[in-house]
Amino acid sequence: MSLTRSITRALTQPLTRRLTAPGIGGGGGSPSLTTQVTAIFAATSAKGYMLNVQDIATLSQDTAGATPVVNVSDVIGRIADLSGNGNHFTQATAANKPAWNGNGADFDGAGDALTRAALDLSGCSHVYVVFAGQKTTGNNNSVIMYHSASPATIDGAFSLSANGGSLVNFQYAARGITSNAQARISQASDVMASTVAYWNLTVGVDTPTQLDVWVNGSAQTVPAGANTGIGALTTQTHYIGSNDSLHFSGKGRRYAVLATTSALTAPQLTTLIAWAEEGRI
């Protein structure tokens, strides 16, 4: 790990705690964390999206955004992107729409998902993947987020999963040209959790030097993995909740992908982690 990245990780923990303290980031004249993350997208010209499923104002029952979600158990057919990039997520199939639970979405593990077709992440060297939610049941390796030309296509893709068999870990995978860079972090995914993953797309030497992970606001030790290179990301379909075959059963609150041409600064990264944490608590 480079000195810069070590310093970045060392800085994030105390800053995260300060930003998530009561009264910080939510009022008193300070912009909300959501507003601050939106500003990071603008400041860095980040590609990607930002979904706050806890914000009912961003949810619609239909794909066009004409019928708002109003009540608990209303289905969600569209989540508006808050990044400014216009990458709204939709689901047209009635059986695959998750349901509003009053503080996020319930995914049924039987196909519930939203997708954004033709999500352009090209030309970027860094990608940050953000999730807050909980796997509730299921024996499967369930897909939380998945970016690929198709589930059968592996080159230049990445995913975040919650593993089956045991429910107690997250799996971070980026699929390179020759092999799969993969790390499992033994942090409970069967309780409400937040996680931020940072992939350095340009290094491609070994997983710990490519990947940094924070779970519940704390930096994690990434285990050694196969030598690989993720390869360039392109314009591909992005899925949340399922990749058409591996379905997530649980609660989803926040999702974001920021693809950039340089690493975020320490304060920007801290804000991103705090935004994910705000979704967990």
Add this chain to the structure above:
Amino acid sequence: MSLCAIIPVASLIGANAALESLGHGPRNFSVPAFGASGLATHAALHTWTQPAFIAAVKAIPGVVWQEGEGDPVARTKSLIEAQGAQWGDQATAYAGTLTAGKMYRYSDDSLWWCIQPYSTVTFSAHPSTYPALIKRARRSGAYEPWVQPLGAQDSYRLLDPFTGLPEVCRHLNKNWRTKVDNNVWEPAVGPLWAEVA
């Protein structure tokens, strides 16, 4: 309150077309449920509260449904198993002593149907090593290793009812798509198979 529903795979295309024609979107029945042949025999769905959609599902001929409260995964799994099928996505991890007639998920996420009980400790090689003990299930749209069909019942079809496309496989490090219906021949360049880039 939510609804789980299941139909035989022979009715899948018609059921999904009927629901789509009513404005409920494509491919509502999308969860494959497997039988002993290693092929999908049923298709299932779960939906949250949507009165018009639920009424439309219940009206489909041949559909079996269950409406109620509780964990969607447990309820959908129970409904699938009541039809004598198994939900591949929720299959038990491949480990320990396997039970005949049960589906297992190998570490690479491939699905296998146990023919005879055996210990994975004693028989510790890849499951494809033991064709008399366990059979690989064929998942729609996945480029999985070609398996010599035993007859028309497990041949490669021109119309996969889940994807609406010809069935595909992987053979000799290449991906293939059948060009004819009920294809039982080994993939090769020619009139029967098309190589997929």
